[in-house]
Amino acid sequence: MAPLNRLGSAPANCWQVDAGEANMVRAQATPRPVNVDAGNKKLTLDLARTAIIVIDMQNDFCHPEGWLAHIGVDVTPARAPIAPLQALLPVLRRENVPVIWLNWGNRPDRLNLSPALLHVYNGDGASVGLGDPLPRSGAHVLELGSWSAGIVDELTIEPTDIHVAKYRMSGFVDTPLDSILRNLGVTTVLFAGVNADQCVLCTLQDANFRGYDTIMLEDCSATTSPEFCMQATIYNVRQCFGFVIGSTGLIEGIG
Template structure:
């Protein structure tokens, strides 16, 4: 019998005259960790780590947000804890998925309403427009603007998904990828917490995934009350929040 499937986690075994539809058993790997509003335990074997929008245009001092006067230092705050946590997750075999803005050069996957959000006057620098300092097109797939910041350069084993909405699930292969990996639990990180992180986390929860935010690995450039309201909503509606040192200790004590 020959294995056939999109990943080692999700394979049949087939021959010319038979097919075995039983997937490989995934040995449970229980992780018990301090969290809010209560302690949680989950199966690391069915968990993926989603990092959202840690890109030059949001986090680099020469990127798009900085060019329009936004203080990007809050968006850079997750870099240090992510640098420490990512090797622990990779070492434990947890898939790392980078979900980033990556619009088409012709902008045919962007609606007028979405373009208006980032260029309300029509005269500013919005999605796909060239940055004055670097000439890189804002959040265009394959550009410097859309790259993950150098400090967090993805590993070749990591998975990349381009999005062009606040949510990483709309019109992307993210859901299919996670289900082909037989994932049930999602850990979230990235920026902006109250925008793309929250909307992706909410859609994941609505789709039936268990959702947890790694709080110190997520941030927003918006006022503090936006952060606080997002954490409140996660606790009340979507799941749990935890801290990366507690997670790392639980995974690799």
């Protein structure tokens, strides 16, 4: 008897089918528990059901010639996650933990951006805002496919990594992120990137609202906002939305 054919885009969410049969029993992943200190308690997470989402580590946010630097923001804090992520991501990939790059990416015609959203970054209508060319490079601010929206060179991207474009503070709004996570069989999400008090926090909150276990990686997250914003973010994540851990403790727990 010929074997059934696998039907599905991810090993955790596949049927076995042929012309006369459909077997909807999914393969069960073997748990891979890892213990890590979450500050207020000991935390055990399952690497077999975990993914990491790295948010907005892009030239316009983190490069000294990007958009934020152009409008006078000191991007030094936004570059702080680079070194911890350089150490962590290879470890997670070796453990087959999906790496998801969640990056701001406008349409060239900006039809995915409302006037209310454009106004946040271009209050007078005449400044350099979303989709406008930077004076020095001509790259369009956070436009999908542009240098501005590209991930900083210091972070290595692998062919197995997953890319999701967003154009809101939350990566769950009007994107396929939720469908991708569910297809992967993910229940626990690690969060990293910038800005911790804006896009990272909004995406983490929406993940929590959808029932995911949410963990913020403190040393892999940063913000160009005042320090009290980072302190409030850490407090609120621990108090209301999940856990906060360090990447070094996670690496030690894995290794």
